[in-house]
Amino acid sequence: MAKDRSGGFHPSKGKPSGGRPEGLGVSTAAPEEIEQFLDRTDEYLQDDETLDPAVPLRHPNRPPGGGGNGNGKPNLRETDTTIEMAMAPGVDTEPERLPDILDKDLFAELAAFRSECCVTIYLPTHQSGVEVNEKHDAILLKNTLKDLSAKLADAGIETARIEQLLTPAYALLQQSRFWGRMEKGLAMFIADGYFKYVKMRVAPQYVAVCKKRFYMTPLVPVLTCNTYFYLLVISKQKCKLFRADAFGMEPVHVPDLPDDMMAVKRLSDKDASTFRVGTGSGTGGANFHGMAGGNPEHKDNIAVYFEAVDDVIFREVLHNENAPLLLAGVEYLIPIYRAASDYHNICPEALTGSHEHDEIHDLYARARGIMQPYFDQPLDKALTIYANQSATPLSSSIAADIIPAAYYGRLSHLFVRKGATIHGQFDETNASLELHGSEEESSDDLLDMAVIKTLTQGGEAYLLPPERMPAASDIAAVFRY
Structure with missing residues (x-):
């Protein structure tokens, strides 16, 4: 696909059938198929002689790594700057970023949108590494847009309309800042x-589809989750709450939190155990009597410090909370804090070791691993409900039973296999269901419609790998009645 002098993109000419498509099917790809996109010989060229501007030209003296924080990693948490649409003259639709975590109202708004041509694209992307430096994600999007352009043209969509539809997406290919913050x-x-996008915090399967509505199921994992926990990194120097x-994970600012043990007045006033002894010569360091590691008085001082920390955290943050508190610190400090704390929901497990200098993403990954069973509780409960109802009419793994029930709001819990589709038509007026063996x-x-109907009518939906499905089926559900 080439650009004209005005900067607009022109797809290849299609077959002029003059009609409107009912829909173009979902395209999905396994990882090895995605790699084939990157092997195309024409992906780096606009035409036979012109290198595509989206292809990076790396200076030989440029250090490895991308992003803007000086350590080779992108600044993931920074907000996108406004897309510079001036880079693609003629574009009048500005891309709008939606929240990384969607609430059900926004999900319902996207699901309700209807148009003759609704394009939905899901791409797995990279946060760092050579894939970011070499813009693999941008190249994958470019090849996806080429394929969509050809399919739309073959379906009879006019060239000018395709250009107007997809040019905002092509404009993103020029935004290095955008691709460096995936x-x-x-x-x-x-x-x-209309152009909206979400930077997803979970990796979706590759999908490119054009229908009369948007394809929504891959968004289920990024819907608002009310499950959270607190992490407290404890040490004698500084305690930090997340x-x-x-x-x-993000830090929690706690006003008046003591900086270290000596910041607690009850300790600094204990002259007999904390008086400072100089060396007399002006060289060397100083020590505090009674602060040597391992003796009982030292542990008593740590306990006093942790009591002060716990008092402030409880007063400022945890007094109305019931969320679990996970402790992270050197092993011998954990029981001291447990004994000093008045909080009622400290996790029985702890993240042991010295973690006060850990990067936040590394710390979160370790903490998340410990807390995974906590996050699995809603799904485990839903699967238990299904198992308990498996011998009754209140559960099913048959699509012909579940899909009509979803339309009429009868589902309390819906389980869907990742990557699955069920083709057909359902007429709500006369409750007529027609299943198609292929698209x-x-x-x-x-x-996808069953997922939308369940979530927008107060039910729960779970997108699961085959091994977690409660039945050997692409779909399973628990009925309200």
């Missing part, structure tokens, strides 16, 4: 005069 995935929702959820021109993805 999460684990990218979701794009494109229609006439709040973590299913997707990440047809008039097919809708009924599994």
Whole structure:
């Protein structure tokens, strides 16, 4: 696909059927198929002689790594700057970034959108490494847009309309700052005069689809989750509090938190045990009597310090909380803090070791591993409900039973296999269900519709790998009645 002098992109000419498509099927790719995208010989060229501007030219003296924080890693938490649409003249649809974590109202808004041509793209992306430096994600998007352009042209969409539809996405290819600040995935929702995207904190399967509505199921893992916990890194020098959820962790500012043991007045006033002894010569260091590691008085001083820390954290943050508190620190400090704390929900497990200097993403990864069973509780409870109802009419793994029930709000819990689709049509007026063995021109993805209907009518939906499904099926559900 080449650009004209105005900067607009022109897809290859299609077959002029003059009609409108009912829909273009979902395209999914396994990792090895995605690699094939990157092997194309034409992906680096606009035409036979012109190198594509999206291809990076790296100076031989440039150090490895990307991003802007000086350590070779992108600044992932910084907000995207406004997309410079001037780089693609003629574009009048500005891309809008949606929150990384969607609430159900925003999910419902996207699901309700209808147009003759709704393009949905899900890409697995990279946060760091050679893939960022060499812009693999941008190249994958470019090849995806080329394929979509060809399919739209073959389906009879006019060239000018395709250009207007996809040019905002092509404009993103020029945004190095945008691609240097990726999460684990990218979701794009494109229609006439409409362009929204989500930087996903979980990696989706590759999907590119054009229908009369957006494809929503891969967004289920990034819907708002009310499950969270606190992490407290303890040490004699500094205690730090963090709040973590299913997707990440951030520091919690706690006013008046003591900086170290000597900042606690009750310790600094204990002259007999903390008087300072100089060397007399002006050289060397100083020590504090009674502060040697391992003696009982030293542990008593640590306990007094931890009591002060716990009092401040409880007063400022935890007094109305019931979330678990995970402790991280050197092993001998953990029981001292437990004994000193009044908080009722300290996790029985702890993250042992010296962690006060850990990078926040490394610390979160370790803490998240310990807390995984806590995050699995809602799913485990839902699977237990399904198992308990498995011998009754209140559960099913048959699509013909589940899909109509989803449309009419009868599902309390829905389980969907990752990557699965169920083609067919459902007429709500006369409750007529027609399942198609393969995708047809008039097919809708009924599994995706079941997810949308369940979530927007107060039910729960889970996107699971095959081994976690409660039945050997692409779909399973628990009925309300």
